[in-house]
Amino acid sequence: MTEDFQAITRFIVEIEQLKNVDRKIKPVGVNRYENSAEHSWQIALLALTLLPYAEQPTDHLKVVTMLLLHDIVEIDTGDKFAYDANHDDYENELAAAKRIFAILPDSQGAKYLALWIEFEHANTPEAKFAKAIDRLMPVIQNIHNGCQSWLEHDIAIEQVLAKNIAIEGAHPSLWQWIKAQVIEKGTQAGVRLK
């Protein structure tokens, strides 16, 4: 068992580095860019809070575990802005996932790698829900922080709506509500339409 504890300790020390990975968004009322560790905390909690409204049966623990794990690869690859052309970096991220989860005891590492891959492929109800929550969070933040990351990166309202359509798949009624706010707040803040 001591070997397992050693491996788990190495893993938890390794992932300290996610606190050094900056994202493109500033939290509401916080005058700095957020990092991927605190983002992961917040979306795990957002998922837990929205899961009772899920429109199909969804394993809560699996969703939360996916969200806590999903950004760890950024320790090696950095955060990719959702609207960048090179956002899709699956091969590099997979290599990072394999490196980092291999620090853990074998069965644990294999389980986390499988969950990370399931999240990326977004085919199961849990992965779809988790992906939608990961997308939803910066939309909520932009709606409440003057559309900071959309304006800083010259993103159009139409791009926001197209990029976040995955939220509709996971939760149609939530998407309708959010979509109206994206248009309203985006227009007020001077985000271009197209």
Next chain:
Amino acid sequence: MTEDFQAITRFIVEIEQLKNVDRKIKPVGVNRYENSAEHSWQIALLALTLLPYAEQPTDHLKVVTMLLLHDIVEIDTGDKFAYDANHDDYENELAAAKRIFAILPDSQGAKYLALWIEFEHANTPEAKFAKAIDRLMPVIQNIHNGCQSWLEHDIAIEQVLAKNIAIEGAHPSLWQWIKAQVIEKGTQAGVRLK
């Protein structure tokens, strides 16, 4: 349902403030104090990774939810250093929990408040395990960052061992392993014994 989404959005925006609450410890390899949001992420993941080694049946989702929620009160009360005389601030923290969780739809808010109180009282297997993990994380960090927070606050090895005895209750074999390292690394770093 729209009213519920509005309430959940207000809650998730409110808890952005936890990213502004600094703790007393610097993560390994990160040259700043960590905040309570990123700490909450890390301990949720540490718990998930150690739960397969729990010595009694423990509800994983409950433990993780508790850990994701437990520090939110610090938005109002600030982080209390575990070794401070005024560390026990239950009444103020309870008032904060009531204020913040009341932002949510009633049933959700009541559930989170009950989980927060259960964590604080530390009587159930889940709360005991969660508390032990919350304590364990800064011990692991100190063991790997030159005992930074113990040295900065003039904490003795004996205080560390006394304060963290709760880890033994939740996980005796893990505690034996950690205890030996506290003594070894603490002595090397010049932490006083008594």
